[in-house]
Amino acid sequence: xxxxxxxxxxxxxxxxxxxxxxxxxxxxxxxxxxxxxxxxxxxxxxxxxxxxxxxxxxxxxxxxxxxxxxxxxxxxxxxxxxxxxxxxxxxxxxxxxxxxxxxxxxxxxxxxxxxxxxxxxxxxxxxxxxxxxxxxxxxxxxxxxxxxxxxxxxxxxxxxxxxxxxxxxxxxxxxxxxxxxxxxxxxxxxxxxxxxxxxxxxxxxxxxxxxxxxxxxxxxxxxxxxxxxxxxxxxxxxxxxxxxxxxxxxxxxxxxxxxxxxxxxxxxxxxxxxxxxxxxxxxxxxxxxxxxxxxxxxxxxxxxxxxxxxxxxxxxxxxxxxxxxxxxxxxxxxxxxxxxxxx
Amino acid sequence: xxxxxxxxxxxxxxxxxxxxxxxxxxxxxxxxxxxxxxxxxxxxxxxxxxxxxxxxxxxxxxxxxxxxxxxxxxxxxxxxxxxxxxxxxxxxxxxxxxxxxxxxxxxxxxxxxxxxxxxxxxxxxxxxxxxxxxxxxxxxxxxxxxxxxxxxxxxxxxxxxxxxxxxxxxxxxxxxxxxxxxxxxxxxxxxxxxxxxxxxxxxxxxxxxxxxxxxxxxxxxxxxxxxxxxxxxxxxxxxxxxxxxxxxxxxxxxxxxxxxxxxxxxxxxxxxx
Amino acid sequence: xxxxxxxxxxxxxxxxxxxxxxxxxxxxxxxxxxxxxxxxxxxxxxxxxxxxxxxxxxxxxxxxxxxxxxxxxxxxxxxxxxxxxxxxxxxxxxxxxxxxxxxxxxxxxxxxxxxxxxxxxxxxxxxxxxxxxxxxxxxxxxxxxxxxxxxxxxxxxxxxxxxxxxxxxxxxxxxxxxxxxxxxxxxxxxxxxxxxxxxxxxxxxxxxxxxxxxxxxxxxxxxxxxxxxxxxxxxxxxxxxxxxxxxxxxxxxxxxxxx
Numbered sequence: 001x002x003x004x005x006x007x008x009x010x011x012x013x014x015x016x017x018x019x020x021x022x023x024x025x026x027x028x029x030x031x032x033x034x035x036x037x038x039x040x041x042x043x044x045x046x047x048x049x050x051x052x053x054x055x056x057x058x059x060x061x062x063x064x065x066x067x068x069x070x071x072x073x074x075x076x077x078x079x080x081x082x083x084x085x086x087x088x089x090x091x092x093x094x095x096x097x098x099x100x101x102x103x104x105x106x107x108x109x110x111x112x113x114x115x116x117x118x119x120x121x122x123x124x125x126x127x128x129x130x131x132x133x134x135x136x137x138x139x140x141x142x143x144x145x146x147x148x149x150x151x152x153x154x155x156x157x158x159x160x161x162x163x164x165x166x167x168x169x170x171x172x173x174x175x176x177x178x179x180x181x182x183x184x185x186x187x188x189x190x191x192x193x194x195x196x197x198x199x200x201x202x203x204x205x206x207x208x209x210x211x212x213x214x215x216x217x218x219x220x221x222x223x224x225x226x227x228x229x230x231x232x233x234x235x236x237x238x239x240x241x242x243x244x245x246x247x248x249x250x251x252x253x254x255x256x257x258x259x260x261x262x263x264x265x266x267x268x269x270x271x272x273x274x275x276x277x278x279x280x281x282x283x284x285x286x287x288x289x290x291x292x293x294x295x296x297x298x299x300x301x302x303x304x305x306x307x308x309x310x311x312x313x314x315x316x317x318x319x320x321x322x323x324x325x326x327x328x329x330x331x332x333x334x335x336x337x338x339x340x341x342x343x
Numbered sequence: 344x345x346x347x348x349x350x351x352x353x354x355x356x357x358x359x360x361x362x363x364x365x366x367x368x369x370x371x372x373x374x375x376x377x378x379x380x381x382x383x384x385x386x387x388x389x390x391x392x393x394x395x396x397x398x399x400x401x402x403x404x405x406x407x408x409x410x411x412x413x414x415x416x417x418x419x420x421x422x423x424x425x426x427x428x429x430x431x432x433x434x435x436x437x438x439x440x441x442x443x444x445x446x447x448x449x450x451x452x453x454x455x456x457x458x459x460x461x462x463x464x465x466x467x468x469x470x471x472x473x474x475x476x477x478x479x480x481x482x483x484x485x486x487x488x489x490x491x492x493x494x495x496x497x498x499x500x501x502x503x504x505x506x507x508x509x510x511x512x513x514x515x516x517x518x519x520x521x522x523x524x525x526x527x528x529x530x531x532x533x534x535x536x537x538x539x540x541x542x543x544x545x546x547x548x549x550x551x552x553x554x555x556x557x558x559x560x561x562x563x564x565x566x567x568x569x570x571x572x573x574x575x576x577x578x579x580x581x582x583x584x585x586x587x588x589x590x591x592x593x594x595x596x597x598x599x600x601x602x603x604x605x606x607x608x609x610x611x612x613x614x615x616x
Numbered sequence: 617x618x619x620x621x622x623x624x625x626x627x628x629x630x631x632x633x634x635x636x637x638x639x640x641x642x643x644x645x646x647x648x649x650x651x652x653x654x655x656x657x658x659x660x661x662x663x664x665x666x667x668x669x670x671x672x673x674x675x676x677x678x679x680x681x682x683x684x685x686x687x688x689x690x691x692x693x694x695x696x697x698x699x700x701x702x703x704x705x706x707x708x709x710x711x712x713x714x715x716x717x718x719x720x721x722x723x724x725x726x727x728x729x730x731x732x733x734x735x736x737x738x739x740x741x742x743x744x745x746x747x748x749x750x751x752x753x754x755x756x757x758x759x760x761x762x763x764x765x766x767x768x769x770x771x772x773x774x775x776x777x778x779x780x781x782x783x784x785x786x787x788x789x790x791x792x793x794x795x796x797x798x799x800x801x802x803x804x805x806x807x808x809x810x811x812x813x814x815x816x817x818x819x820x821x822x823x824x825x826x827x828x829x830x831x832x833x834x835x836x837x838x839x840x841x842x843x844x845x846x847x848x849x850x851x852x853x854x855x856x857x858x859x860x861x862x863x864x865x866x867x868x869x870x871x872x873x874x875x
Contacts, residue, residue, distance in 0.1 A: 093739060
């Protein structure tokens, strides 16, 4: 409250100073607005985590001019999933690319987001264990220490579901520790814990960093979706052509990558967007070929209905699973916030 | 060290303390709270802020009552306050110790100066995940973060205070043949204490920030954890209730140090002070 | 206090020796204990990685983005802080009214309110600049106020005798005499500003040193995070010494000896 108060008092002075100084310092970062300029609409998409070649379809769509063909000028920003869902709903960005689990929680708590493109057809959560720990199935979690990002997070629910499948109780049969997203992987590397529940993509970055790990995919125990494209409810309603343009361009890029452009797209992504992956292009391409092309971007549903198809029944199952484990309260209908097909 | 020490004093010097206790006066404080709540509620209604961005004061109030009622609040609050206390105590000890060393020995000063400067300029929030990597998930890395934030102001305050010790006292100590250790405890540190206390007020608030940040990064307890959990599960009233409690803890700490300061320094000659 | 003062050269030498010793111990420890690079890379590895980063153009972009956020935020914090300092010094009631609120804002951990701030101000550079300005503002205000209050009554009388106007008094007497105090506040503010910029970047950015550190953490690239951290530290130190240099230039220019 004090913030607002102070803000209003000083707004005038600050505004004046901002203009002066910004003009003097030059424009370093364009503002994330959804303005239109000469027929081209400027939109921003906020991506979960940090720039990584796994987001190649988005980068490819921009670099190949697929967004431009749809009269879109797309800018990429990054943050954690919960921030993204709120920013999208608040109109700070037009699109988001967070994890579906977070989107379900957001919607259940009244954040007005809609899923416009179910990009990943299954969940990307996984139980990651150090190779030395010998954990290869949920039953072996008994007596072990497992880290999750928070006790209210989807990865805690994934752990609960996984444990339940082996007749274990997370509260009694194992020690659960909390480590934030910035610390959880370190906790595993450091052998602080025997296992963590986190993104399965970390399996590959960890291997690339020289850490020997095993993984058990959460999707088998708790069906979900990985990253999906979301938009604000109101924005999607008022700008159907922008949403359609965005998903069309994304689908074109996805198809390119599926059809053999993946190595080129990964190389470009590393070069222009994620230079910290330099030298790992080959490994990343292999991972993406195996995981993304085969399992994430495509499914039976997409073969029948097109890429990015949001299967209402599958979504409802994901929602119900969250409800079953107490992550969300109240009834949420998948059809209310998931768009089936975009193109 | 010199530049840094001068720096901190002007910001935290005695001058400021004389004006601040206004916050304390219960009625004025109450008035402020009422005004803040009124503006908050007004803004909420007038600007029609969506609930996922800002909860209303009533909602936050009830949430606070709920959290206090089911005991959640006290567990988290207790954990954080304990860590602040522990971290601050260690930080103060390290700070005074280093401060005495630095002002006693030019060699020590020259040797640790580069580290102090680089470390102090490093944003601790970005360093926090590294601490977890190096010191583990437990209390250790949380305490290290708190100590790393709170020792520096105390160090600077100690150095400044020791530099300003009246030379008359020094001469007196020499004349009566005081031993160096006795002189340190009976003359130097008491004489430097106003400056140390001024720094302690800053350090206490820094310790709280450290505790919150540490819990934010990795913890399953504490107000910082409550913030993260509420944020990631979209419990805006809880999120804001946690912020309110954190701010209250900060104010209380600030006042506590001021209170101890007035008590501890009551011996001071009002004229020279 | 101390018996003998060290000269500049021995002081620098001592400092350099201890830094070199530290680096050697660090490298030795990493080697001897066989610490993997994903936990703690040795200094050699960090330097090697920094060199590799410098070869690309990304690093410069990160530095530029954060530096720009810092400069703009600090400039605003300075302007507003000095103005507010002058106003609160003139009108005591304003000080009484505003100070408790300002202290409250100061006490609130910025990390707690940053997400809200970013949601309100958007994800562009504005939210980062605002955060930086917010943390710079307070120390500047407090020190300006302290500086103005410090001006002795004889100077005030002198101004009256010389029949100076308010503006004259401000620019010829008050501002020069308060300058050392403002510098102190500004330096503290700039250091806090680096942290604020990082917080802003953690919440949503596409470039910047804080983003770089976060990206390193996201991709388990510890050397990248460490290079980012060191550069942030350097940025803070540069701001610190830069402000000092600027201040001494101003002091010579206005012919005011440091108070």
